[in-house]
Amino acid sequence: MKRPMILMTALMAFLLVMSIGFPALGADTIKIGVIGPMQFVQGKHHWNGALMAQDEINSAGGVKIGDRKFKIEVVKADSNEILSPTDASNAMELLITREKVNFVVGGFRTESVLAMQDVAMDYRTIFLGCGAATKKLCDRVGEDYDRYKYWFRITPFNDVFLVKTNFIHLATVGGIMRKAVGIEKPRVAIVGEKQAWVEGMVKASEATIPKLGLEIAGIWRPSQMATDVTAELSAIQRADAHIIFTIFSATVGVTFAKQIGDLQIPVAQVGINVEAQKEGFMEATGGKGNYVMTLNTYGPGVEYNELTKPFMDSYVKRFGEEPVYNAATRDAIHMLVECAKRAESLDSDNIVVELEKWDEKIPTGRLKFNKDHDPIWGPGYLTGLGVQWQDGKMVGVWPNHWKATPEAPEITYKGIKPYKLPPWFIQKYKK
């Protein structure tokens, strides 16, 4: 009987050591939650960017914070946020309470990110947004700093600047139309999906488009999940629109482009079409997505600075596709780690102080936050790109000799190509 007792005691001692030992090992790991709609493109790129950062940091030997060395571990959480904001806030709660992550990066849909933001703030967990554009997310920092200071937006820049950039694109295309086919005052159909983030943009469009020397042909607000917009397209043709100003983040972006391509409707599509930012856009539209122009963060072959190409190349090499803007989770994790290093602490409050001081280049430009923890937009900082689908490929078309003010220096990023009007548009309007 003695022998089994000894064995049993040894086993219990082993289990005890293991149970104490593992948390000790875990203490040398920084856990970063990556939250996003993992069944969708946005979530996949959130995760890809995070994996890249994790491997880059760990293969460099980890990070030294104070006198301790840490490895990075990214933890995936499917927020299902495109379909359910409730699922999203539950996923955030689980990341923080069950997975015990130190920080969180990601998020995509505004309605869901607002809910997730509150959960993260309840636990004073730093949450770096890599997907939602609504200004309100950062306004909350200004309104209640002590509660919301743990939130920073990494990408995209907020909807006010998104729309501002879009108006510049719109004016650019309007100018090209005037020059190419002599339409003095191109008519613009504003088409925005029915979602919260679009409301402000539609109002701003109504106020600004006439000031750009363009005329409003009408406003259409289809459902974001619409799989048929032939009725809207018929009405837009009746309104004699030359440009469709698109504000889409969901299915309707594919539907619209496909049905316009099927019918070769003589209009130029300019604006935001999140689906058109993805490499699979041509396949999704059955090859009918040519000439769609959208605001984007990355463009194949386009370089904002010396960091862009190495990042794009290694991303494409590893994942076999171009990144979408949500892949900025990579930058977010690098920033968190760097700020923790500078703060010599993993304490959220100390890291917030370092993030607020951040003013450095990332692959998409120079990132610096305003007082509300929103990235600064403009020449010299983040500007985004205008990309267009030409011959089945995405190419960067803006900024091309762009001057923010008459006195400002002209900006053209390396790799930018000229914008093209659809040939059936030229055929219809060329005098």
Added chain:
Amino acid sequence: MIADIVLTTLINGSTYALLAIGFSLIFGVARIVNIAHTAFYMVAAYCIFYGTHRLGVPPILAVLMAIILVMVLGFICYRFFIEPIREHEAAVLIATIALAMVFQEIVMLIFSGDFRTVPPLLPGYLEFGGVKIAFQQLLSIAAAGVILAAVWTFLTRTRLGLAIRTTAQDREVANLMGMNEARVAMLTLVVSVALAALTGAAVLPLTVLHPHMWMAPLIMMMAVVVLGGLGSLKGSFTGAYILAFSEAMVVFLIPKGAFLRESVALSIMILVLLLRPEGLFGIAFEEER
């Protein structure tokens, strides 16, 4: 604008009619509220996509394969998930919701949440009154018309059609007359999901595929069925075009409120039900014998 409204009504109305008639058939015959009906439509659409894009088979063959597969799937679902609980209507309703979710998740796992499209069978367009209309739209209307006519002929001119209609009118009497009511119910479910698959084939080139594409038509299909009168095929047909017309009117007359098209259609349904609770062609409910 009138031509646009008519065309839009015809396209959407035909889709709703095809879906609603299938749904109505199985409800009328077996009192099965098959929430998974539009999920079968989604599965068929993905099967056609898989056949044409991954296997490289001709579209017609892909459509046939999809219809057969969906019919087999419908049979399996009926035999193992619906028949054992058929007498409990609420349980059947919940089971079919679960089935739809399972189909959605399986499709999501296989194809991911990315959007897909298939090329039109008939590329090109014609200009009518200054507006471009795709040949595929006209083909879809024609296909829907042919399918509806075939269903009508099947129900009115064949022995199985007669059995289905008889069972729909009175299950107990059909049973007393020696008809195998359970077998008729099973065959009706298979026919109804085949109709869902045919709908998928007819409208697929006009739409965008994604795993949640079954939800929006489900709401409209149920609205059509309730508006027309539960279990009434004539009602489903008429209701489909009424709701499609109201949707088209909203898009053309209130462009800023295009997203309200479904809400307006559902409001019309509620209004009709307030005035005529049994629906346009329904029979007032009687107590079960």
